[in-house]
Amino acid sequence: MxxxxxxxxxxxxxxxxxxxxxxxxxxxxxxxxxxxxxxxxxxxxxxxxxxxxxxxxxxxxxxxxxxxxxxxxxxxxxxxxxxxxxxxxxxxxxxxxxxxxxxxxxxxxxxxxxxxxxxxxxxxxxxxxxxxxxxxxxxxxxxxxxxxxxxxxxxxxxxxxxxxxxxxxxxxxxxxxxxxxxxxxxxxxxxxxxxxxxxxxxxxxxxxxxxxxxxxxxxATAEAVKLTENIFRAVNIALVNELKLVYGAMGVDVWEVIEAAKSKPFGYMPFYPGPGLGGHCIPIDPFYLTWKAREYGVATKFIELAGQINSSMPQHIVNELAGALDRASGRGLSRSRILVAGVAYKKNVDDTRESPALRMIELLEARGAQVRFYDPFVSVLPDSREHKSLSGRRSEIWDPVRLVDYDAVLIATDHDDVDYAALASNAKLIVDTRNACRRAGVTSSNVVLA
Known part of the structure; x- marks a missing residue:
């Protein structure tokens, strides 16, 4: 005792x-x-x-x-x-x-x-x-x-x-x-x-x-709870990203579909498409489970497919931007001047970890575009082992008059602090991956949803 x-x-x-x-x-x-x-x-x-x-x-x-x-x-x-x-x-x-x-x-x-x-x-x-x-x-x-x-x-x-x-x-x-x-x-x-x-x-x-x-x-149960929460988001975001591609081919506006669907008070939860996943959790956590599942001989096909869809979105957006430029001006990405609006992984934060905007900048530059970015929350891109060539780049100063110097503006992050009306009034072409302009009450013929 x-x-x-x-x-x-x-x-x-x-x-x-x-x-x-x-x-x-x-x-x-x-x-x-x-x-x-x-x-x-x-x-x-x-x-x-x-x-x-x-x-x-x-x-x-x-x-x-x-x-x-x-x-x-x-x-x-x-x-x-x-x-x-x-x-x-x-x-x-x-x-x-x-x-x-x-x-x-x-x-x-x-x-x-x-x-x-x-x-x-x-x-x-x-x-x-x-x-x-x-x-x-x-x-x-x-x-x-x-x-x-x-x-x-x-x-x-x-x-x-x-x-x-x-x-x-x-x-x-x-x-x-x-x-x-x-x-x-x-x-x-x-x-x-x-x-x-x-x-x-x-x-x-x-x-x-x-x-x-x-x-x-x-x-182990608590560890599984966290993975489940983030995998749930990753899979559902992948679903709406795929629906965006399908409905877009049919001429159906996926944003309108989601707004109407969320009026159902049961059995539905709205998720929204975008240019890909970012942050320290959702793009990464599902792979922790797929890795551990292999130890038990279990395939995680559904989770891996969601990862493939989400990781393919930056390339899809770049292709959409190239097509929009071709239709608007007859020129492609090579030597075009592109302003990326928002490089944080989500709105109203300064966190760029795993941000799809960084991948899109790299893809655009690989195709010959001259790319700058503007972000009211990110003045300088931090060091990153995944995007070393972008480290240290500085945000452009907000000046609506100078937007005309760019062939297109790509909205990658929908910060609230951006004046979308001024953006639409001064930019030649806007490719909006977040439906930010319309949600701000801005409708313009130079805005393309992607």
Missing amino acids: LNTTLQRAPIQILEDKLRHKQAVIGVIGLGYVGLPICIAAAEAGSMVLGFDVDPAKPDALVRGKSYLKHIPDDRIRSLLSENRFDATTNFDRLSEPDALLICVPTPLDAHLDPDLSFVVATGEQIAPRLRRGQIVILESTTYPGTTFEVLRPILETSGLVCDRDFYLAFSPEREDPGNLEFSTSRIPKVIGADSADASNLAAILYDQFVPRTVVVSSS
Whole structure:
């Protein structure tokens, strides 16, 4: 009985700290996922310590500066003034927090296989600093089994035993940058762990700053929940992209079809076509499941077909633009001047990760076009291993009068801050992949839906 009491003492201490907001929460990775979690937890009353390998992020944060447009500086400054937030590159401080939340990238490699190098490296940083009574929670999107099969063995190289000395769970991020209706503190949190103690501790932690926690039976189940959410979107977007091609060949406006279909109050949910998928989740996550499914000899034909359709859209849009130019002026893409309006992967954010606009710029330039871009949220294209030739390019300054200098404007992202009326009045030709002009009330003969 004495040994059992001693073994449970760390969990009791941790539970009490979490319940009374006396626990220090550590967040590893201060990007589009990690920083909002830091803010949500700190604003709810917890002390938060953020970690990042990029010194520019902690340096900015400790000076009260936000590098994410949808997070204002004053929220950072308020937390700093109340001593509830700090940020560092010093991973020796990983032993300080009572809870460690891992929010690092999980990209694909060149062969579309999962790249868990950031998760593995983070686990290897934590292991020598892990102490009894801590809980580690992976938030990075990944395939079912990663938390138990990959992260747990790395952490146990510390000599500590999972679910006895420390606790481990998975809780997938559900961030939607730029969504003012659903911020971190307003989105329910799914939690999965492989012990009742770990599930309970994780739920107590997140209950402090989210509206509701949804506990599932295992970490693998929680990992599958995240993949299911994003695969659902990827497949349905692929469906409407294919319908756009079919209906377009028939002379039917897919946007009108969707608007009418969504009047049905049951059995239908609107999705919208576009130039391809972007962001850190939807273009990538389905391939995590297809990769893991091969281990079990299961084919994921439906998911892979959706991926093929979505990844083909940039080429389709470029072909549509070439055809529109030919019809409007009798000239092709070669030596044409093209302005791409919007390079962020979605409206009203500054995130260009996996943006189809970047792929379209490359395809246009490969066909001899001279391409510039304008984006009110992206002043400079960041370094990218996928689009190295575009790194450092700067946005054009908005000047409606100069639009006439371009043979065509390609609307790739439908930011609200763009004056679509001025665009239509001054551009020679607009190829609109988002139905942005019509939604802004602009109808003009020089606007072509693609």
